[in-house]
Amino acid sequence: MAAVDAEFYWMAAKVPSDDFQLWAFDGEPADLGAAIDEVCRRARACPDLTMRVHDGSPLTYPQWVPAPVRREQVVCHDLVDRSWHGCLATIVGLADDQLDIRQMLWRVHVFTPVFGVPGVDGPGTVVLWQYPHALAGGVRASAMGAWLFGRAVPLPEVRPIPAGFLPWRALDAARTHRQLVRDTQAGLLAPGIGYRPLLPTNAPPAGARSMRTLVRHRSQMPGPTVTVAVLAAVSTALSDLFGDAADSLGAEVPMAKPGVPHAYNHFGNVVVGLYPQLDWDARVQRIAADLADGRRRFEHPAKRSADRAFAAVPAPLLRWGVSLFDPDARPTQVLGNTVVSSNNRGPADLNFGGLPVALTATYPPLSPAMGLTHGVHGIGETIAISVNAAESAIADIDDYLDRLDAAL
Incomplete structure (x- = not known):
């Protein structure tokens, strides 16, 4: 296991980090058993989905070892509330059942029928793929999910x-x-955005947790890119809620690193300002510039050298470092007040039991200093903007969703 992936694995014992990738399909499968068998068959054909973790010695890094795909890795849920909101409420509770990847690397949850799925007129089917962060960052995870549902494109090579x-x-x-x-001093690179004051969104997640999703056609997104449009809208929604306290708003945006991946997690976080005091056009320009500056910093040789140095850290040293992390320690400043994770999952060419894909979403997990996260995911021309929030961060998630909807 690469050092960066091992860090995610060990850190998950302190901060649960399973990701939940949602895929919604139009209709109910005529043969649910056959649809599940096909997902398992495709999983068996993907080497990265036919393994588990062996963590045998404190002196070495954990190992990926072969493991058979078992049909019980696919769980069918009988929803009490078969509405779209009822399905999301059930998904919230699944975060309490984190995977032990020494036993099982991934799990698929199936909900059918589900009524009111955005873009689906009648009953729909929701399939949720649960996986550990140690297995994949966003781009790789999206490729894995697409593979499970029929896309014949191999996963990105890892060297x-x-x-x-x-x-x-x-x-x-x-x-x-x-x-x-x-x-940076010579002006060849822009400096990083730096730290900012805490907002309620940075309080330890407490109270009820909720998930919501807005859906747009790609042509409806008001910005140079989908990601920039959503960041600008999040700025409006949060500044409406928090007033002048939100003037220093910033967001962490996961971004794929350039070059061939050297680990399953091949990304870093770019911090962008959200500039709520600027008008829409000026704000969009500043956010886009921050993202471009972050990408250029990722391309600097210093970043690759840092990755090579981290990869050479002995396992006992990294284990010790992770053991010192205190999830209850409170920061006095933070890099971002929320997370916006954005990924284009390609053409709408996927299916489950012959049902066409309608939308895809991900609800990035909450953490001790992050009680509000956003996912932005596209399939075909459909964009899903997802919100995952704790009550301590957003007291009324439907009010926040209305503000975000209006801003978009």
């Missing part, structure tokens, strides 16, 4: 970084970091 000598890797990382500082 592990060869084991190296940490002191040499650290010296190289220090050298390239000094170059990054010089390039």
